Amino acid sequence: MPRNGSFAILFNTLVVMFMLAPLVIVCLVAFTPENTLSLPGWTWSLRWFRKVFEHPDFVTSFINSLWLATVSASLAVGLAVPASLAITRGNFPGRQALEGLFLSPLVIPHLVLGVALLQMFARIGATGSFVWLALAHVVVITPYAMRLLIAAMTGYDRSVEHAALSLGASRLTVFRRITLPMILPGVSGGWLLCFINSFDEVTMSIFITAPSTITLPVKMYMYATESIDPMMAAVSALIVGLTAATALLLDRIYGLDRVLVGQR
C-alpha cells in the first residue's frame, strides 16, 4: 500500500479544507437565530428552515427543479444511449463529426446559449414553456452522459452479443438482457451526472425561465440580489444535504470514482 508523506497529507488536508470550508460555514450559518448572516453562538435555531417552507415560491421552484432535472436527465440518457452505441460501434461517415456535435455543448458558454435561446424562444413563442426549458437543459447535459457511456462501451466485447444471438435471442432481447445490463453503470452514472448538472444550472436558466417555470437556483439568485438574510444559507444547507445524500447513495451502489470516471 502506498504511503503518503507528511507533506502530502498536509497539502491534501489543506485542499480539502479549502474546498469544504465554505460549505461548512454556509451550513452553520443556516442554524443562526439572528437576522444577519452570522455564525450561531450557543443557541441554534431552525427558524430559517421554517422560513424557507413558508415561502411557497421556493418550494415550487424546488419542485420545478427536481422535475426538470428528472425529465431532462432521462431524455438526455435516452438520447445518449443510442447515440453512443452508434458512435462506438458504427463505421459510417460522419461518425467523428457526430461525436463532436454531441460533445460540443461542453465548450459553449452557458451565458451565450442562454442569450441565444432567449431570442429563439421569444421568436417561436416558447417562453415559459416547460418542454422547451427541458430541451435546452438536455442540450447542455447530454455531453456528460455521452462521455460516461462512450467510456463504458469502448472495449466492450461484441462477441457477448453474438453469443446471445446464436442462442436464439432476438435483437431486442439481446439489448434488454445483455447490452443494457453490461453498460448499466454508464447509464445510471450518466443519468445522475445529468441530473446534478441540470439541477445546478443557473447561467443559462436565468435567461429562459419564466415565473411559471422558475428553477431553484434561479430563484435563489434573484432572492439574493434583493436581500441577504440567512434563509439563503438554509436553502443552501438543504441542497448540500440532498447532494451529499445522493453522492453517498451513488458511492454505495457503484463507487463514485467508477461512476464519474466510467471505468470498471
Place this chain on the structure above:
Amino acid sequence: MPFLELDALSKHYGPVKAVDDVSLSVEQGEFISLLGPSGCGKTTTLQMIAGFVDATAGRIRLQGRDITHAPANSRGLGIVFQSYALFPHMTVADNVAFGLEMQKVERAERARRVEQALALVHLDAHAGRYPRELSGGQRQRVALARAIVIRPPLLLLDEPLSNLDAKLREAMQFELRTIQQQVGTTTIMVTHDQAEAFSVSDRVVVMQSGRITQIDTPYEVYEHPASEFISRFVGKTNLLPPATDGGPQRHVRPEKLMLKPAGQGRADATIVDRFFLGSQWLYHLESPLGPMVVVQVNDGSPAHPPGTAVALDWDDAILRTLPEGGR
C-alpha cells in the same frame, strides 16, 4: 446428402477476397478443423456459417436446408467464442440456461438440462459462481456447456483453446474430443495450431489466402501435404535433391531421418546445434545436401554434442514428393 454443405462460399470485402470459392461437405458427427495462418479466411468462413457475416456468394446448407442468409438467431447453432463471451452479469447456471430460456424450455426441464451440461464439463459445483470468479479453463468449459445444452445440430468452435496455457490446452483438447464424441454433435473448429487440429479432428481443412488448399485426415495432411506451404505449416521438413535430374524435389520429416556414425550413411553431416525437448532431441545439421533438421527420441543414450561428424540415412520409401504446382 451431406449434413453440412458449403457450396462455392465466398466473402469479398471490396477487392479483397477474404473467403474465395470454398466448398466443403461435412458428415453427421464429424469433427472438422479449419486450419491455417491468420488471415486465411477460416474465421470468416466460421462466421458465415454462424450467421454473423453475410456471404457474398455461394450457399450454406445444413441438413438440406439453405441457411445462407438466415438470421443468426434462427440457426440454433452452438458457438464457443475465442474470448468465451460469457455473460458477465449472470451466474454460470444462468449463462448455460440462457439458450434454453430463449427456446422456452419449461423451468424444471431447464434446470435439469443445465445441471446435466455442467456435470458434463465438471462444473456442477460452480453453478452459482460468476464468470469473473472462474479460471480461464473453467470459463472455457462454461462456454462449451452453454453451447451444447441447446442440443445444436452443429457446434462451432472459434480458436477455443488459444487463451489457455500450454498444459491446460492439451488437457482440454482431449476433453473437448471426449465430450464431442459423447454428445455426437457435428463440430467445426477454427484453429491456427496444427497440433490442436491434428489431435482432435476427423478431417483437417487447410486454408490459405481465402481458399481451401487441402482436405484430408490429419495423418494424410502431415504425411502427404498438398504443397510445400502446407508441409511447412504443419511441421518441419527437409529438402532432398531429386532422384533423377529434373525430377521433383523430395521431402522428408525430421523424425524420419536417422543419424548414423560418420561414413555409414547416405550423406555426411555435422551437428551444428542441439535442442533438448524432453522426450526428444532436435538437431540442426550442416551437410552437402544443405541444412538439415533431425528429431530423435530421447531414449536415454547420450546426445551428440555440436561439432560431431555423423551420417544421415533414410529409407527411400518414406520420401515424399509434392504434387505438381503445389506451392
